Amino acid sequence: MIKTDILIIGAGPTGLFAVFEAGLLKLKCHLIDALPQPGGQCAEIYPKKPIYDIPGFPEVLAGDLVDNLMEQIKPFDPGFTLGERAETIEKQEDGSFIVTTNKGTKHHAPVVAIAGGLGSFEPRKPLLENLDQYEDKGISYIIRDPEVYRDKRVVIAGGGDSALDWSIFLADVASEVTLIHRRNEFRGALDSVEKVEELKKLGKINLITPAEITKLHGNGHLEAVTVKVDAEEQLLETDHFIPLFGLSPKLGPIANWGLEIEKNAIKVDNTLDYQTNIPGIYAIGDVNTYPGKLKLILCGFHEATLMCQSAYKRIFPEKRYVMKYTTVSGIDGFDGTRKEAEKAVIKTIN
């Protein structure tokens, strides 16, 4: 059981900044995210795109913003459960919560802050007949253990970075890699496209474009796919099919936690502390809604800050505390590090 002060669901910019504000109050945080890396949409969808409305940054790449946030929160030693989705929540007698992920990891905290953005990212599934019948029986949407594909025949579909990168990676693992895409052009990074081209020439990747998969065949386990090239269909035998058509966010299991939901977002009290209808559960950033809500990173930062102050009062109801300025007080990391403003040098003139 992982124990922490504030359990943050969602490791996007808002969730990450909450770690910093909590750290100033000496509260420890642990984050759960369905994606394998922190940063949420910024890292997953548009890491190389600029953001122009972060106060004090005339321009910052989304990926750099995430890196900076990770650097900023490092002294407060956050824990991470990545690649797992928060599934269930149970309120304990003492008012604390136990959150369990889809992989069974349990987390215990007196305060839960949902910073889930638009939801957890789920793979977009192609519209193919009997698709669900072959899920985990030859079809997977996420590659967890590449060794599964060793010396097997693999078909990958998609035109973005993950389709390209995994085709390149599996070219050295699988016995046969076929990459199928509806266009001759790819959206991915130029060097990945060039690498695939090179591997195609070497005969290590079988590239079929413009084409799409139209049928699945098998008996219990996937055995072949039908590939439509121009108007002609051909049967391609394979052991695995990995459709990589990107991810789409879904509110998912959180929608069943008894929270008040409005338009796919969690209603919170914005006049006070962004708490939900369940005391002790807060919702911050894009996942919440209130009159006048704006889904902006800078608004998420503000909400995270107020949430932490309220969380402190909830955890230590008997303690009095006033907000401190980092310029005055410096930052005491949980790792023993200290950052502080340089002391003024006082010199006497004789």
Place this chain on the structure above:
Amino acid sequence: MSDINITITDREGTIHKVEAPTDMGMNLMELCKAWELPVEGTCGGMAMCASCQIYIHSDHPLPEMSMDEDLMLAEAFHVKDNSRLGCQIQITPELDGLEIEIAPEV
């Protein structure tokens, strides 16, 4: 500049006749969101998610499809010949009377 009229059919088949400003730098994805129609626009308008896919039902002159939009649609579902990404079509006076339909959710 004056507003123009655009007809939007939502996923339930309900028809919404809406006014759209031509001077706010808005696109069709944002127009749908402004009228609280169920378009996700997850990526915010970068042609990177296809959650604002629409079908064009009138023959208005539209901006040519960029390679980004074309490749994103190549990986989207429920794509038809008249599919476009709403975020890639700016609202201009020439689009007065445009008829669009929101594609199914994925």
